[in-house]
Amino acid sequence: MPRNALLTQDELEFIQNMQHNPQLNVRDASSSLTVNGGAQIRDLLTRLAAHDHLTIQAQFDNQQLTFPLHLVEDEFHAVHLRLGVPSIYEDGPMIRPWRLVLETPVALENIKGNPGSLWVREVSFKGVLVEARGRVKPPKTFSLWFSPSGYERIALRGSFERETARGLFAYRLSQGNAEETERLRQFILHQHRLVHPEVHA
Known part of the structure; x- marks a missing residue:
């Protein structure tokens, strides 16, 4: 390798192995949230999540799951919405x-x-x-x-x-x-x- 190379051959092989390792390239699908629908909707949701308690609700049979949304900043300082652990409720004479x-x-x-x-x-x-x-x-x-x-x-x-x-x-x-x-x-x-x-x- 030339004297002015930025990486040694071992460092280069290590980085290439990391790029091709399928386990390292898997995203956490359970907590990520992609919002489609234009910049205005994304901006609105981001502002609401920053200033108030924002949730997504799912209803099925006699139960509902309420997922909190949190703003998180990644390593590039980009802000994303992330789903939190849901609260689970039962319907009936009263929701509990x-x-x-x-x-x-x-x-x-x-x-x-x-x-x-x-x-x-x-x-x-x-x-x-x-x-x-x-x-x-x-x-x-x-x-x-x-x-x-x-x-x-x-x-x-x-x-x-x-x-x-x-x-x-x-x-x-x-x-x-x-x-x-x-x-x-x-x-x-x-x-x-x-x-x-x-x-x-």
């Missing part, structure tokens, strides 16, 4: 968050990973339905960890709402950390895919 009924209840854990007396029976992105084991009075609030099998544990903060006719306790979730909220939504979305594969096919 979709609840995942757990086949096996999961104990809420303390910071050290020790199970407590509250066991999650149903979970949504807004609340949990728990049973209290060991004749323990349910607390007014809790800040514990939800550790479903096969998933990284998720911090939950709940406030007591009511006791149900079945003797279970409903808690409203108030996630203080956006990352924990996102992880809970991811878990629920993954479970929704397993329960309703026809929707996600």
